[in-house]
Amino acid sequence: MGICCIDEFDKMDESDRTAIHEVMEQQTVSIAKAGITTSLNARTAILAAANPRYGRYNRRADADAHVALQKNINLPAALLSRFDLLFLLLDEVDGDVDKALAAHVTYVHQKDTHPPLDFDPVPANLFRQYLSIAKHIVPYVPQELTAYIVEAYVDMRTRDKSRASATGGRSTLTARQLLSILRMAQGLARLKMEGEVTQADVDEAIRLVYVSKSSVMDSEAGDKPLDSDHVSRIWALIRDKGVTDRSSYVTMADAERIVTAAGFNKRHFEDFLSEYEALQIVSVNASRTRIDFVWTA
Secondary structure (H helix, E strand, O other): OEEEEEOOHHHOOHHHHHHHHHHHHHOEEEEEEOOEEEEEEOOEEEEEOOOOOOOOOOHHHOOOHHHHHHHHOOOOHHHHOOOOOOOOOOOOOOHHHHHHHHHHHHHHHHHOOOOOOOOOOOOHHHHHHHHHHHOOOOOEOOHHHHHHHHHHHHHHHHHHHHHHHHHOOOOOOOHHHHHHHHHHHHHHHHHOOOOEOOHHHHHHHHHHHHHHHHHHOOHHHOOOOOOOOHHHHHHHHHHHHHHHHOOOEEEHHHHHHHHHHOOOOHHHHHHHHHHHHHOOOEEEOOOOOEEEEHHHO
C-alpha cells in the first residue's frame, strides 16, 4: 500500500485514463510488454489535482453543481466518481488571505527559505515511520455499528433526494459513498493505531463526505456554505425532525446523527445547544439523552 500523487490530472490522454481507471477500480494494473501479459497489484491511494478546462472555474456552467464540475474539468464522470472525496478550491477575492499570501511569496523570494514557524513540525522521518506502522493495521467494523451506519446512509440519501428536488438538480449519493464512509472510518481508526472502528470515526467520515459534497455545490443554485450561520441551520434540522415525528422532543442520539449527516461537527452542535438553551427554545434533560422543544409547551 502506498500513496500516488498526481498533478495536472486533467491532462492525461485516453490510454492513461484507462490505466488509472483500472488502478482506482480494481487496484490492479495490466501490462503487455516483451511478450508478457499479466496483471500486477497496485494497492495505492490516489491524491490528484486538476485545473479547470478554461483556466477559470465557471460557476454557471450548469444549474446542477455536479454537472458543472464535469463541464469545468476535462475528466469523465466515471473517473471522478472513483474518488472518495472531491474538493473544489476556488481563488476567491479575500483581502486578508491575499495579503498573507503575497507576504509569504515575497519573503520566500527574498530569503530563499520559508518564514519562521511558531511551532515545531514533526520530522519527516518520524512521520514516515508512523505512516509505515499505521498502514499495517486493519481495523474492523463492530457489529453494533452496523445499524448506525445503515441508518446514517439512508438518512443521507433521503436528504440528498430532497435537496435535488428543491433545487431542480439530481441526487448524486450512491453506494460508493457508503463504501467511502467505511474506508475513511477505517482510515481514521488506523491513524489512531486502533484495531476497531468507533462511532466517532464513522461520524467524522460522514462529515468529510458531506463537506466534500458541499464544497462542490454551486452557490448560484441556492446551496449555502457549510459555515453560514450553522446554529440556525442545525436548529432547522432538529425542528424538522420533531415536526416529522410529531413529537415534542428529539433523542440526543437522533440529533447527533442528523447533525453529523449534514456535515456539522461536535463543536457546531454544542454551539447550537448552548445558544438555544439560553434562549429557552430547547432544553436538555439531566442525563443528556433527549432535547425537548420548549416552544411546544
